Amino acid sequence: MSSVADRAYEPVIGLEIHVQLSTRTKMFCGCALSFGEEPNTRTCPVCLGHPGTLPVVNAEAVHYGLMIGLALDCELAPRSIFHRKNYFYPDLPKGYQVSQYDIPLAAGGRLGDVRIHRVHLEEDAAKLVHSGASGRIHGAEGSVVDFNRGGTPLVEIVSEPDIRSASEAAEWLRLLRATLRRIGVSDVNMEEGSLRCDANVSIRPAGEATLGTKAELKNMNSFRFIERGIEAEIARQEAIVRAGESVVQETLHFDPASGALTPLRSKEEAHDYRYFPEPDLVPVAPTEAMVGRAREALPELPAARAARFERELGLSSDTARLLSFRGELGDYYEEALGAARADGGADPTALASWVTVELVPRLPDGDPSASRVRPDALARLVSMVGAKRVSGSAAKEVLTAMAEDGGDPEAIVAERGLAMTDSADLGAVVDQALAANAAAVAQYRAGKEKALGAIVGAVMRETKGRADGGAVRELILERLSQ
Amino acid sequence: MSELLDLTAAQTAASLRAGEVSTDELFDHSRARAANDDLGAFLWVAEDAPPPVSAQAPLAGVPLAVKDIFCAEGVPSTSGSRILEGYRPAYTATVVERLAAAGAPMVGKTNMDEFAMGSSNENSAYGPVRNPWDRERVPGGSSGGSAAAVAAGIAPWAIGTDTGGSIRQPASLCGLVGLKPTYGSVSRYGMIAFASSLDQAGPITRDVTDAALLFRHMVGRDPCDSTSLDHPEEIELPQADRLDGLRFGVPPELSGEGIEPGVLTVLKDVLGRVEHLGGTVNETRLPHSPHGLSAYYVLAPAEASANLARYDGVRYGLRAGNGDLLSMYEHTRAEGFGDEVKRRIMLGTYALSSGYYDAYYGRAQRVRTKIVADFASAFESCDFVITPTSPSVAFRIGERTGDPLAMYLSDYCAVPASLAGLPAISIPGGLSEGLPVGIQLVGPAFSENRLLQAAHALEGAIAFPTGPPPT
Ligand SMILES: [Zn+2]
Numbered sequence: 010m011s012s013v014a015d016r017a018y019e020p021v022i023g024l025e026i027h028v029q030l031s032t033r034t035k036m037f038c039g040c041a042l043s044f045g046e047e048p049n050t051r052t053c054p055v056c057l058g059h060p061g062t063l064p065v066v067n068a069e070a071v072h073y074g075l076m077i078g079l080a081l082d083c084e085l086a087p088r089s090i091f092h093r094k095n096y097f098y099p100d101l102p103k104g105y106q107v108s109q110y111d112i113p114l115a116a117g118g119r120l121g122d123v124r125i126h127r128v129h130l131e132e133d134a135a136k137l138v139h140s141g142a143s144g145r146i147h148g149a150e151g152s153v154v155d156f157n158r159g160g161t162p163l164v165e166i167v168s169e170p171d172i173r174s175a176s177e178a179a180e181w182l183r184l185l186r187a188t189l190r191r192i193g194v195s196d197v198n199m200e201e202g203s204l205r206c207d208a209n210v211s212i213r214p215a216g217e218a219t220l221g222t223k224a225e226l227k228n229m230n231s232f233r234f235i236e237r238g239i240e241a242e243i244a245r246q247e248a249i250v251r252a253g254e255s256v257v258q259e260t261l262h263f264d265p266a267s268g269a270l271t272p273l274r275s276k277e278e279a280h281d282y283r284y285f286p287e288p289d290l291v292p293v294a295p296t297e298a299m300v301g302r303a304r305e306a307l308p309e310l311p312a313a314r315a316a317r318f319e320r321e322l323g324l325s326s327d328t329a330r331l332l333s334f335r336g337e338l339g340d341y342y343e344e345a346l347g348a349a350r351a352d353g354g355a356d357p358t359a360l361a362s363w364v365t366v367e368l369v370p371r372l373p374d375g376d377p378s379a380s381r382v383r384p385d386a387l388a389r390l391v392s393m394v395g396a397k398r399v400s401g402s403a404a405k406e407v408l409t410a411m412a413e414d415g416g417d418p419e420a421i422v423a424e425r426g427l428a429m430t431d432s433a434d435l436g437a438v439v440d441q442a443l444a445a446n447a448a449a450v451a452q453y454r455a456g457k458e459k460a461l462g463a464i465v466g467a468v469m470r471e472t473k474g475r476a477d478g479g480a481v482r483e484l485i486l487e488r489l490s491q
Numbered sequence: 492m493s494e495l496l497d498l499t500a501a502q503t504a505a506s507l508r509a510g511e512v513s514t515d516e517l518f519d520h521s522r523a524r525a526a527n528d529d530l531g532a533f534l535w536v537a538e539d540a541p542p543p544v545s546a547q548a549p550l551a552g553v554p555l556a557v558k559d560i561f562c563a564e565g566v567p568s569t570s571g572s573r574i575l576e577g578y579r580p581a582y583t584a585t586v587v588e589r590l591a592a593a594g595a596p597m598v599g600k601t602n603m604d605e606f607a608m609g610s611s612n613e614n615s616a617y618g619p620v621r622n623p624w625d626r627e628r629v630p631g632g633s634s635g636g637s638a639a640a641v642a643a644g645i646a647p648w649a650i651g652t653d654t655g656g657s658i659r660q661p662a663s664l665c666g667l668v669g670l671k672p673t674y675g676s677v678s679r680y681g682m683i684a685f686a687s688s689l690d691q692a693g694p695i696t697r698d699v700t701d702a703a704l705l706f707r708h709m710v711g712r713d714p715c716d717s718t719s720l721d722h723p724e725e726i727e728l729p730q731a732d733r734l735d736g737l738r739f740g741v742p743p744e745l746s747g748e749g750i751e752p753g754v755l756t757v758l759k760d761v762l763g764r765v766e767h768l769g770g771t772v773n774e775t776r777l778p779h780s781p782h783g784l785s786a787y788y789v790l791a792p793a794e795a796s797a798n799l800a801r802y803d804g805v806r807y808g809l810r811a812g813n814g815d816l817l818s819m820y821e822h823t824r825a826e827g828f829g830d831e832v833k834r835r836i837m838l839g840t841y842a843l844s845s846g847y848y849d850a851y852y853g854r855a856q857r858v859r860t861k862i863v864a865d866f867a868s869a870f871e872s873c874d875f876v877i878t879p880t881s882p883s884v885a886f887r888i889g890e891r892t893g894d895p896l897a898m899y900l901s902d903y904c905a906v907p908a909s910l911a912g913l914p915a916i917s918i919p920g921g922l923s924e925g926l927p928v929g930i931q932l933v934g935p936a937f938s939e940n941r942l943l944q945a946a947h948a949l950e951g952a953i954a955f956p957t958g959p960p961p962t
């Protein structure tokens with residue numbers, strides 16, 4: 010029987026993600042969304058919570074919400090309703106947040122290996138700025154409110170607790186972000202807060218089915234912080250349990266600077282939100298036409314695209330995911346592939362590896378659409394490599410030149426004299442190298458295969474890298490067997 | 492000129508169209524009367540003449556008194572509360588805008604119970620309103636200022652709001668007609684919310700024709716109010732003088748115990764007139780209606796507790812406290828709200844609290860559903876439900892202020908129709924102890940045309956005087 014101290018524990022993690030939708034206007038009023046405008050210039054009586062004002066649901070937000078629900082393979086509710094979530098805070102102008110509660114827009118879905126519990130619509134709070142050393146409301150010298158953000162449409166996505174490690178959590182969040190970006194409903198920028206993630210973390214003895222007491226982690230605004238925060242929390246809980254104590258249910262604030270997890274004051278946490286149905290709104294009842302429009306608006310999603318790349322093009326799973334999770338890279342790749350197929354060249358696997366390994370580091374700001382390397386030009390370069398008209402190392406030089414000044418691969422190869430040495434010339438160079446390296450030849454013939462490398466190296470030196478290493482090797486072996 | 496303001500609005504409109512008086516003269520006259528009002532009916536009176544109104548406009552330029560619950564751009568709008576003292580909205584309520592566009596310019600804002608919570612107008616932060624029939628008595632509430640202004644001949648007509656009787660009960664106590672429309676038929680945008688699922692705006696007028704005329708220009712879907720709907724019928728001006736074939740159901744639950752004998756006498760008299768005009772009178776049961784008041788006093792405060800959370804000192808209105816956030820919340824709300832408002836916020840907060848929600852809010856919603864069903868089955872065997880509007884005539888100022896429950900009972904007969912979202916009209920049925928007694932007709936949803944026709948026929952038979960009360 011194992012003691013508490015050496016038992017293995019399994020983390021159980023669920024994520025709650027808030028996504029700001031990139032609609033034209035706010036959730037319940039006609040104000041345009043704000044992107045760093047002067048404070049309080051994107052406001053109206055409705056989003057300032059003035060007396061007598063009423064909310065009107067933004068149809069575009071519902072459309073985006075339905076797209077998300079469908080993209081996450083959820084069941085769409087025939088009638089979902091809004092509730093009022095009541096609490097006092099200066100960033101909440103009505104004293105309640107309008108949010109979906111017991112009947113969300115969509116529920117019961119899946120993305121990758123993680124099940125989706127629910128997807129619901131709500132409104133964002135305003136932004137508080139505190140002056141003073143603490144930077145938080147407690148101990149602030151003064152506070153001001155910017156209502157520009159208040160009322161921005163939010164979708165909250167809640168996963169089931171299907172995640173088992175911090176890295177899995179970050180990896181799944183990347184898939185979710187890629188999916189949301191691909192369907193075009195949000196900027197999904199964590200630093201700017203258009204994608205925010207909280208994590209519910211608990212641990213349990215490996216193999217047990219019951220869930221342990223969970224802690225909620227807030228304020229992790231990058232993938233790195235999410236991984237670090239969850240790792241720190243798992244370690245903290247393990248230490249508690251191994252010491253024979255119990256984890257307490259609480260909300261923890263992650264401090265990225267120190268890596269510390271500090272409990273939010275219980276006063277901030279001990280809310281009774283007194284939810285009740287929002288009487289100012291009617292239920293959201295999507296018609297077949299609305300659902301149809303949402304379905305039609307969905308492009309191929311990253312997970313499906315990755316699967317297609319693996320299945321149809323034979324790409325490795327890592328390369329396929331890399332190309333699909335960064336949709337713009339996948340788009341570049343597919344355009345290059347189309348060009349390659351049109352002139353019968355470039356192998357999909359080789360092309361994919363040129364895009365992910367060689368092109369990516371040469372991209373300005375990581376943006377393929379800003380690159381001077383046209384997809385068809387890259388495709389022709391890769392075809393030339395495949396046809397042994399240029400060596401791999403020479404092709405990298407060509408790519409660098411194209412990335413700097415654009416241009417045509419054939420022209421650059423010709424201009425710089427990088428064309429592969431043809432086989433007649435190569436034969437002469439090989440013969441020369443065999444003669445000049447009699448010792449190595451003798452060693453090889455005596456069974457020392459490694460000696461071949463010296464002969465190949467001599468050929469490559471002589472051809473200044475314009476020869477294909479494989480072809481050189483083959484030619485040497487051919488000569489030696491004669 | 493003075494006599495003009497004693498006419499009904501429709502009669503006044505005819506004088507305006509005939510050129511006997513100009514719209515400006517009439518507005519000035521009404522404004523002067525409002526400014527000199529000694530009933531406490533007005534909280535604000537227009538300083539300038541409105542933009543020119545043509546006498547050919549549908550409402551001909553007949554001035555309108557507007558309950559202070561309606562927002563009007565740049566005009567103080569307090570909802571009778573200290574917490575909104577000095578607040579001037581940046582926008583105008585849809586109903587006020589529609590009526591002004593139709594030719595009924597706002598002459599003043601009328602006094603009311605704070606946030607429409609009350610049945611006597613004694614809960615106003617700006618003092619009580621006196622009933623023109625007896626200045627020692629209340630005009631009813633919460634639209635007490637609107638009712639007093641019309642009854643005293645200060646304004647030809649007015650708009651109020653009704654959450655659980657706040658149009659009908661003051662109309663009843665002041666000898667006027669008050670219509671609470673079907674929930675959703677009039678936009679709530681710009682009406683300072685009390686209980687969102689119950690609040691409806693409606694007319695308070697001297698006769699049924701005026702009510703129809705005003706209501707006709709209030710109805711219709713508003714893109715700013717998701718709960719508003721287009722009325723399925725054009726609102727007609729009622730002409731009926733007979734009730735042939737119409738069945739009137741009298742619910743014993745709302746016409747027996749707890750109703751003053753003098754009020755029951757008037758009801759009996761009106762039922763006699765119904766039969767005389769060709770209608771039939773039968774008993775109809777509304778078995779759950781006695782629980783209406785209890786359900787109402789859970790649901791309305793629950794919604795109010797959230798609706799009034801925005802008055803926090805952050806953005807507008809009163810701000811008090813020592814600068815600390817909690818102190819600002821506590822002092823602003825302690826100083827800004829009156830006792831009744833605080834009582835209802837506490838009731839509502841409690842009813843929604845975790846662990847109590849189902850026992851209070853949930854149960855009250857179930858009662859509401861049963862009341863809806865009661866009316867639906869009643870309307871299988873009758874066209875209208877007829878009851879007294881208020882269990883009593885106007886009571887004395889101060890008489891019920893110490894006893895909230897006695898005050899709440901003022902709305903015993905009015906609340907069931909509010910919970911069911913149904914249209915209900917109160918018309919003067921006669922006098923008891925020299926004071927007006929209102930009779931309420933309730934019809935199915937969107938039956939306003941039929942309700943107004945029946946009320947018009949009854950009004951003709953009752954012949955209650957439309958002029959100001961005898962002095
Ligand atoms: Zn706005």
